[in-house]
Amino acid sequence: MSRMAKADFDVAVIGAGAAGMMAAAVAGQRGLRVVLIDHAQRLAEKIRISGGGRCNFTNVGTGPSNFLSQNPNFCRSALAAYTPRDFIDLVEKHGIAWHEKHRGQLFCDDSSEAIIAMLKRECELGRVSWRMPCKVDEIVHEGGQFTLQTDQGVLQASQLVLATGGMAIPQLGATDFALGIARQFGLKVVEPRPALVPLTFDAQTWQAFSVLSGVALEVVVKAAAQVSGTGQAGKRAGKPHRQEFLEDLLFTHRGLSGPAILQISSYWNPGDAIQINLAPQQDLERELLAAKQGGRQQLATVLAGLWPKRLAEQWLAQADAVEAGLAVRRLADVPDRLLRQLAAQIHGWSLVPSGSAGYKKAEVMRGGVDTRGIDQKTMQAKAVPGLYFVGEALDVTGWLGGYNFQWAWASGVACGRAL
Numbered sequence: 418m419s420r421m422a423k424a425d426f427d428v429a430v431i432g433a434g435a436a437g438m439m440a441a442a443v444a445g446q447r448g449l450r451v452v453l454i455d456h457a458q459r460l461a462e463k464i465r466i467s468g469g470g471r472c473n474f475t476n477v478g479t480g481p482s483n484f485l486s487q488n489p490n491f492c493r494s495a496l497a498a499y500t501p502r503d504f505i506d507l508v509e510k511h512g513i514a515w516h517e518k519h520r521g522q523l524f525c526d527d528s529s530e531a532i533i534a535m536l537k538r539e540c541e542l543g544r545v546s547w548r549m550p551c552k553v554d555e556i557v558h559e560g561g562q563f564t565l566q567t568d569q570g571v572l573q574a575s576q577l578v579l580a581t582g583g584m585a586i587p588q589l590g591a592t593d594f595a596l597g598i599a600r601q602f603g604l605k606v607v608e609p610r611p612a613l614v615p616l617t618f619d620a621q622t623w624q625a626f627s628v629l630s631g632v633a634l635e636v637v638v639k640a641a642a643q644v645s646g647t648g649q650a651g652k653r654a655g656k657p658h659r660q661e662f663l664e665d666l667l668f669t670h671r672g673l674s675g676p677a678i679l680q681i682s683s684y685w686n687p688g689d690a691i692q693i694n695l696a697p698q699q700d701l702e703r704e705l706l707a708a709k710q711g712g713r714q715q716l717a718t719v720l721a722g723l724w725p726k727r728l729a730e731q732w733l734a735q736a737d738a739v740e741a742g743l744a745v746r747r748l749a750d751v752p753d754r755l756l757r758q759l760a761a762q763i764h765g766w767s768l769v770p771s772g773s774a775g776y777k778k779a780e781v782m783r784g785g786v787d788t789r790g791i792d793q794k795t796m797q798a799k800a801v802p803g804l805y806f807v808g809e810a811l812d813v814t815g816w817l818g819g820y821n822f823q824w825a826w827a828s829g830v831a832c833g834r835a836l
């Protein structure tokens with residue numbers, strides 16, 4: 418392919434997703450000459466598919482405690498300087514109707530396309546130049562200039578922003594490009610891993626539960642203390658994570674999914690157990706013992722009245738249930754000891770996932786560019802003036818519920834204002 422003429426810009430932003438468009442728009446509107454580069458055929462696919470097509474674009478309760486990072490205070494400054502209210506103001510300025518769904522999560526009334534169009538319009542207002550689809554083959558930093566060899570020619574810019582996101586959903590063009598560039602410039606990377614992802618179990622463990630595929634219920638889940646002494650992040654950090662979530666859980670053919678599991682997956686490390694209270698709003702011990710008084714029904718029938726029926730039947734049928742044949746015994750004949758044991762099992766189900774469903778099913782990547790090498794106010798690499806990282810590429814991972822977009826907007830704005 419013939420090389421086109423060299424083009425000069427103040428800023429080159431690689432990655433036209435949530436954070437990249439925000440950074441480009443803010444910098445462009447400050448009068449900087451910005452070029453926005455993306456290798457995808459379609460713009461901002463992750464925004465398009467997010468929130469079931471309605472984009473859960475922020476969470477009104479966003480705070481530093483909703484994020485995981487090896488440097489937990491890093492996100493404070495950017496989140497405080499650009500809040501959910503600021504993004505809502507932008508959304509309203511563009512006439513986009515929205516609603517709150519659940520626990521502070523805000524969604525578009527119509528479609529996530531409105532958010533993409535809004536960001537595109539903001540880029541237009543900043544006279545941002547586009548190169549898309551465009552592949553960046555090489556980046557050289559010399560004499561205060563970044564030279565980008567691309568399949569659309571050579572681009573030069575005095576500042577470079579990496580906004581290529583994380584590795585979740587590679588089928589939509591997600592890459593580890595930002596991590597490679599970070600390493601090229603001598604920055605550290607916190608080991609990346611799929612997060613907000615279903616957890617899977619080996620066939621033998623899951624044999625008894627796969628028939629429950631489709632059953633959903635509210636649970637409390639926590640990443641429990643480690644089992645069998647394998648090395649985990651919690652131990653490395655000196656104390657295990659004790660984060661817990663009250664959310665819905667979904668049984669699947671291969672394991673567990675639903676918001677509860679996606680949330681805890683971000684805190685889970687291979688070898689760790691997770692612990693699930695399958696009846697968090699109930700005191701099953703008390704209820705079973707109370708039902709025993711004069712109870713002529715079988716235990717399975719009583720449990721099915723207190724709990725999802727399919728789950729109650731399968732729980733009593735599985736090999737680990739407190740005692741074989743328990744299901745068909747009359748409740749009145751079951752010793753209190755066994756009822757207490759059964760209730761304890763249900764309130765504290767502990768199991769060790771064999772893995773996760775991987776980047777193909779993950780919503781985000783955990784880990785990323787180590788923020789200890791990044792200035793928290795500007796997103797600039799401390800050791801490489803002019804080089805910036807924003808969004809999910811950084812080691813800042815939000816909970817499920819609009820937090821990851823709020824981080825993308827806030828880090829993009831912090832960078833856009835500092836360029």
Ligand code: FDA
Nearest residue numbers: 432434435436456467468473581582594808809819821822
């Ligand atoms: P983003 O992924 O948005 O953008 C990165 C851009 O870089 C892409 O356009 C990509 O094409 C481009 N790129 C990648 N590699 C490149 C390369 N080598 N060269 C050039 N360009 C490259 N969050 C939330 O808060 N609310 C929600 O409702 C959802 N829902 C949701 C659903 C699903 C299915 C997924 C997978 C994810 C979500 N998320 C979410 C997470 C959210 O989408 C994500 O955290 C943000 O989009 C991250 O913004 P970034 O700008 O960092 O990356």
